[in-house]
Amino acid sequence: MTKFWSKWFRKFHRWIAIPTALAIPAALVIKLIGDPKIVAAWEKLDKIPSILMLIMALSGSYLYLLPYIVKGQRKKRIAISQPENRQTLKEI
Ligand code: HEM
Numbered sequence: 486m487t488k489f490w491s492k493w494f495r496k497f498h499r500w501i502a503i504p505t506a507l508a509i510p511a512a513l514v515i516k517l518i519g520d521p522k523i524v525a526a527w528e529k530l531d532k533i534p535s536i537l538m539l540i541m542a543l544s545g546s547y548l549y550l551l552p553y554i555v556k557g558q559r560k561k562r563i564a565i566s567q568p569e570n571r572q573t574l575k576e577i
Pocket residue numbers: 495496498499501502503505506538541542543544545546548549550
């Protein structure tokens with residue numbers, strides 16, 4: 486199951502990276518130019534870069550924790566299949 490989630494979270498993180506990488510500099514440029522018409526139009530969409538960053542931070546945190554999750558699951562699987570190794574695994 487972790488394999489399924491890791492694959493999809495990685496794909497999701499990679500694809501959401503594209504609009505995030507476009508939206509953040511776009512928001513900065515719009516604010517720097519400061520044209521009142523464009524700024525007024527942008528105000529409605531102003532939350533998008535923050536929401537994208539939040540999604541990236543959450544999916545990125547999962548990707549960051551993934552090696553530790555996998556390590557824990559592997560230890561548990563070995564402990565179940567080889568009960569004689571339980572003590573050794575506790576020490577790892
Ligand atoms: C707080 C925010 C973020 C966190 C915690 C985070 C964390 C991570 C982690 C842990 C990985 C996996 C690295 C690996 O296993 O080698 C990753 C991959 C990646 N991140 Fe992020 N990230 C964040 C934001 C972003 C942003 C803002 C972008 C781009 C706009 C981005 C683009 C990518 C890409 C393209 C990958 C490679 C995905 C793949 O393996 O195909 N990340 N990130």
